[in-house]
Amino acid sequence: MTRSMRDVMHANPITMAPTASVIEAARAMRDANIGSVIVHEHDQLYGIVTDRDLVVRGLAENPNCAAMMLGDICSGELTVLAPTDTVEEAVLLMRDKAIRRLPVVENGIPIGIVSLGDLAVQQDPHSALGKISAAPPND
DSSP, rough: OOOOOHOOOOOOOOOEEEBBBBHHHHHHHHHHOSSSEEEETTTTTEEEEEHHHHIIIITTHHHHGGGGGGHHSSSSSSBOOOTBBBBBHHHOOOOOOOHSEEEEEEEEEEEEEEEEEHHHHHHOSSHHHHHHHHHHHOO
């Protein structure tokens, strides 16, 4: 049976405005135990910010990055999925574009997010990535 993004995505992703601070995003990621937030405002998708972006584009560029906004560091060229897209389509996109997380968007609104780990759990739960992704978080 072919699974759709609606079946495997994490619904209700955390979204923040481009004017939100990198500190707000870091705290939201910590509190929700997630690795990214979607940058979205007024029905416009701006990009995505990952935990790696916070380090590489934020802290590494400006050790006093508290005043930086998400709009300054987000990845702006987004590849997105529809909720009806299949797991196989997501895998191909991630592989072809070397992307680890994809927002799931419906009518311009982010309704979910799917990660490489989510797909590993679905496609190959016994693989190393599947097992790591399915394990509870380290606290």
